Amino acid sequence: MSGMLGLGFMQKAFLAGAIISIVLSLMSFFVVLRGMSFIGVGIAHSALGGIALGVLAGVDPRWTAIVFCVAVANLITYTSRKGALQEDAVIGIFFSLTMAAGIILIGLSKAYSVDLFGYLFGNILAVSNEDLWLAAGVGLLVLASAGVFFKELLMDSFDRELALASGIPVKSLDHLMASLIALTVVISVKLVGIVLASALLVIPGATALRLTARWQRMLGISLVAALLATFGGLSLAYFFDLAPGASIAVVSSALFFLSFLRKS
Amino acid sequence: MNGEAGRVVELRDVLVRYDGNVVLEDIDFDLSAGEIVAVVGPNGGGKSTLLKVILGIKNIEKGTVRVLGKPPSEARNDMGFLPQISTYKRSFPVTVLDVVLMGMYGRLGLFRRPKRREREKAMDTLGQVDMAQLASRPFKDLSGGQQQRVGIARALVSEPRLLLLDEPSTGVDVVAQESFYRLLEKFRGEKGISVVIVSHDVGMIAPVVDRVALLNRNIHYYGEPTGALAPAMLEKAFGAHVRLLVHDEHCLTCSRR
Ligand SMILES: Nc1ncnc2c1ncn2[C@@H]1O[C@H](COP(=O)(O)OP(=O)(O)OP(=O)(O)O)[C@@H](O)[C@H]1O
Ligand SMILES: [Mg+2]
Numbered sequence: 172m173s174g175m176l177g178l179g180f181m182q183k184a185f186l187a188g189a190i191i192s193i194v195l196s197l198m199s200f201f202v203v204l205r206g207m208s209f210i211g212v213g214i215a216h217s218a219l220g221g222i223a224l225g226v227l228a229g230v231d232p233r234w235t236a237i238v239f240c241v242a243v244a245n246l247i248t249y250t251s252r253k254g255a256l257q258e259d260a261v262i263g264i265f266f267s268l269t270m271a272a273g274i275i276l277i278g279l280s281k282a283y284s285v286d287l288f289g290y291l292f293g294n295i296l297a298v299s300n301e302d303l304w305l306a307a308g309v310g311l312l313v314l315a316s317a318g319v320f321f322k323e324l325l326m327d328s329f330d331r332e333l334a335l336a337s338g339i340p341v342k343s344l345d346h347l348m349a350s351l352i353a354l355t356v357v358i359s360v361k362l363v364g365i366v367l368a369s370a371l372l373v374i375p376g377a378t379a380l381r382l383t384a385r386w387q388r389m390l391g392i393s394l395v396a397a398l399l400a401t402f403g404g405l406s407l408a409y410f411f412d413l414a415p416g417a418s419i420a421v422v423s424s425a426l427f428f429l430s431f432l433r434k435s
Numbered sequence: 436m437n438g439e440a441g442r443v444v445e446l447r448d449v450l451v452r453y454d455g456n457v458v459l460e461d462i463d464f465d466l467s468a469g470e471i472v473a474v475v476g477p478n479g480g481g482k483s484t485l486l487k488v489i490l491g492i493k494n495i496e497k498g499t500v501r502v503l504g505k506p507p508s509e510a511r512n513d514m515g516f517l518p519q520i521s522t523y524k525r526s527f528p529v530t531v532l533d534v535v536l537m538g539m540y541g542r543l544g545l546f547r548r549p550k551r552r553e554r555e556k557a558m559d560t561l562g563q564v565d566m567a568q569l570a571s572r573p574f575k576d577l578s579g580g581q582q583q584r585v586g587i588a589r590a591l592v593s594e595p596r597l598l599l600l601d602e603p604s605t606g607v608d609v610v611a612q613e614s615f616y617r618l619l620e621k622f623r624g625e626k627g628i629s630v631v632i633v634s635h636d637v638g639m640i641a642p643v644v645d646r647v648a649l650l651n652r653n654i655h656y657y658g659e660p661t662g663a664l665a666p667a668m669l670e671k672a673f674g675a676h677v678r679l680l681v682h683d684e685h686c687l688t689c690s691r692r
Contacts, residue, residue, distance in 0.1 A: 204527065322548060326537045330523040335492040336516040337541030338508065384573030386528045 175409050183298045184362075184415070187306055188401035191359045194310040195368075196397035197317055198355045199376030200390055201348060204328040208373045210247065210349065213262035215356040215369035217243040219273030222290055222360075227280045233305060236357045243269055244349035252342065293364035293416030295405070306358040313351045320347065325386065362401075363416035371397065374423045381430040396426050441468040442504070443597050443629040444489055449498035451484055458484050461653055462498070466597075469623050471630040473640040475663070476650040477673055482633040483519055485650060486599045489631070490516055503596065512542050515595035517586045519633075520605050525575060531585050532557055532570040538589035560592040561585070563618060579606035587615065591622070598622075598630045604639070616643045637663055649673070 175181050202211050221239025225232030247265050251258035277287060286294065317324065327334040327341050334341050352372065359368035379392035404419030444466040451459040459481045466472060474482050487493035488500055491507025502510035515538065535557040536549045543549065549557075561567040564584040574582065583606055590598055598619075604612050622628045634640040641647055641660035649656040649663055655672035656663055663669070 204524075206524075319546065322540055322543075323545070325529075326540050328524070329527050329529060329534075329537065330518065332487075332492070332518045333516065333523070333537065336490045336511065336514070336518075337537075338511045339540070380526070380528060384528050384575060385530060386533070389528050 175406065180296050180298070181405075181409065183300075183303060184295045184405055185402065187295060187298045187303055187362050188405055188419075189398065190303070190306045190310050191355075191362050192397035192401045193394065194306075194313050194355050195359060195371050196375045196394040197314060197390070198352060199372050199374070199397070200379070200386075200393050201317065201324060201328065201376075202352065202372050203376035203380055204325075204386075205348065207348065207352070209259055209262050210244075211352050211356075211372035212369040213247060213266040214240060214244045214349065214353050215365050215372070216266045217269035218353075218356055218360055218365050218368075219290060220269035220276070221273075221357075223273035223276035223280070227276050233302075233357065236360070237309070237354065239269075240353035240357055241350050244353040245346050248345050248349045252345070289364070290360060291364045291366050292414060293360070293362050293367060295362045295415045298361055302361050306361075309354050309358045313354050316347065316351055320344065324348070363419055367416045367420040370420050371400070371423060374420075374427050375400070378423075378427045378430045381427075382433060396423070400426060442466075443468050443470070443502065444631070445499075445501040446488070447499045449488060449500065450496045451481070451488060451493060452496055453484075457652065459488070459652060462488075464648065464654060464657065466629050466631065468596075468629055469627045470646065471619060471623060471632070471644045472646045472648060473632045473634050473637075473644040473660075474648045474650050475634050475637045475640065478635075480651040480673075482650055483601055486516070486601055486631065486633060489597075489599060490514060510597075512593065513596045515590035515593060515598045517583075517590045517598075517600045517603055519601040520579065520583065527575065529574050530570065531561065531566060531572050531574050531577065534574050534585050535561055535570075535589045535592050538592040542593050557588075557592055560588045563591070564588045565614070580608055580611060583607050584611065584615075587618075594626065596626075596628060598628055600630065601633045602635065603632060604634070619643075637669065 176185070202208055218236050218240050221236035222232040224239060225235030228235070243265060247262055251261040254261060323334070323339045324344060326337065327339055327344050331341055355372070356365070356368045359371065363371060375393040375397040378396045379389040382392050383389050400423035401419050403422040405415055407413055407422065408415035408418040442465060444464065446462050446464040449459060449462040450457065462485070474485060476482050484493055488495055489502060489507060491500070491511065500507055503513055532554070536553060539549060539553050558567055558570060561570055564587055566581065566584050566588060569577065569581065574585065577585065583603060587600070587603060590600065603615065607615065619630055623630070632640060632644065637647065641664055644660060646658055647656070647660045647663035648654050649668065649672040651672055656668055
C-alpha cells in the first residue's frame, strides 16, 4: 500500500479521485432523485464533441469541452421543454450527433497523438497538476451552486407542482442542474473517461437510495460509495494492472449490487 | 369592480387552453374571506386546472385573475396548496417532517433554511392533523390517507389566507374526513381563512361548505349547496356523468360503484 502511495502519479490519481468523488456523489444524488440519468449520459457523451473542437482549433480541449458541454446541456433542456419531442428522443439525437461529430473532427484534425481511448475511458495515471486545479476549482463551483439552491432543488425533485406553487423558478433549476452535470462530467473525463463518468453520475446515488429513506443519509452514503469505488478501483488497477477507469466503474457497480443484500 | 372588500379570489371571463383545446371557458368565480366552497365536476372537467389558474401556475389566455387583489404570482405566500394525489415521486427519501417543512420554503425564500422555529411550527401543525407521532417516519411508508393528512399539514403550515385543496379526501377515512372538516371550520373561525375544495362528489361535500360550483368546462352553477344537489341542475351540468358525482344516501337511483 505504501509503495503505491509513494508514487507521485498515484498520489495525484488518489487526490483527483477524491475530488471528483465528492462532486459526483452530490450530482448523483440529484440525478437519481430527479430522474436525470439519461440526460447525464447524453451530456457526458457530448463532451467528445467539445474535446474534438479544441483539438481541431489547437486550443486546450478541457476549456472547449466545458463551453461545449454546458451549451449542449442547456440546449437539450431547452429543446425538450419547447419541442413536441419526448425528452429521451431529444437526448438520443444530441448524444449521437455530438459524439459522431467529435469523432469526425478528431479524424479531420490528423493529430495522430490524440488519445481518443483516453478520453472515452479515462487516463487517471496521467493526471497533471493543471487537471487537479481545474477539478478543484470547477468542483467547488458545482458544490457551492448545488448547496445554495439545495432546498429548492430538493422540493422541485419531490413535487414539481408544489415547487411551482411556492414560486420556485423550476425552469431555471433545470438549466442549473444540466449545467452542473456538464461541468461535473468535464472534470471527471480525465479520471474515468466519458463513458464511465455517465455511469458514476448514477450509481452512487442509486446505491444510496436503496439503503435509506432519508435524504441526509442518502447524501452521506452516496459520498461513501463514490469514494470506496474510486479508491478501491484505483487500488485494484494498481495491484492487478487493470484499466483504472473501468475498475472504478466495476467496483461502483459491485457496491450497487451488494446493496441488494439488504432487504428493502 | 375590483378591490371589493373581503374578496379573496376573483376570476373574470377566464379562458384556458391546453395544447389548443379549451379546458375552461367563460369562468367567473369569486370567493370572500372566510368562505369555504367546493368545486365539483367530472374527470377532466377542469377542476385541477382552475386551482392552477388561481395559483398562477397555469397561464390564462383571456380574462383576469386576482388573489387578495393582486396577481396570483404576488400572492403565493398567502396560499396553501394540496396537489391532487400522485404528483409526487413515490420513493422519495423524505420524512413526514421534511414534507411539512416544504410548505414553508416559499416563505423562507432563497438562501434561508428551515431552523428550529420552522421545525416547531411544523410539529405543531402535524399535531393538528393528528400526525405528530409519525413526524420522523419516512413519508413513503405512510398509508395513502396518512400522506393526505401530511399534505394538508404542509398546506396549512405557512398560515395561508387561502387554502386550495385538490381532492383532499382521497383515501382518507370517514372519521378523518370529519375531523378534517372540523379543522377547516376552526381555521375559518380563528383566522378567517378561505378554502376551495375540489371534489368528485357533490353528495359528500355539500353539507360542509358554504357554496358549491359545478364545473365542466364552464361553471354551470355557483351557489347554495342545496341548489347544486337538484337532479335537474346536475343533469344540465354533467349529463351522463351524474351517477359518478352523487353518492348521497338519499339518492335512490344512484349507486356506489
Ligand atoms: N398538463 C396538461 N397537458 C395537456 N392537457 C392537460 C394537462 N392537464 C390537464 N389537461 C387537460 O385539461 C382538461 C382538464 O383537466 P383537469 O386536470 O383540470 O381536470 P379535473 O377536473 O381536475 O379532472 P380529475 O377529476 O380527473 O382530476 C382535461 O381534458 C385534461 O386532459
Ligand atoms: Mg384533477
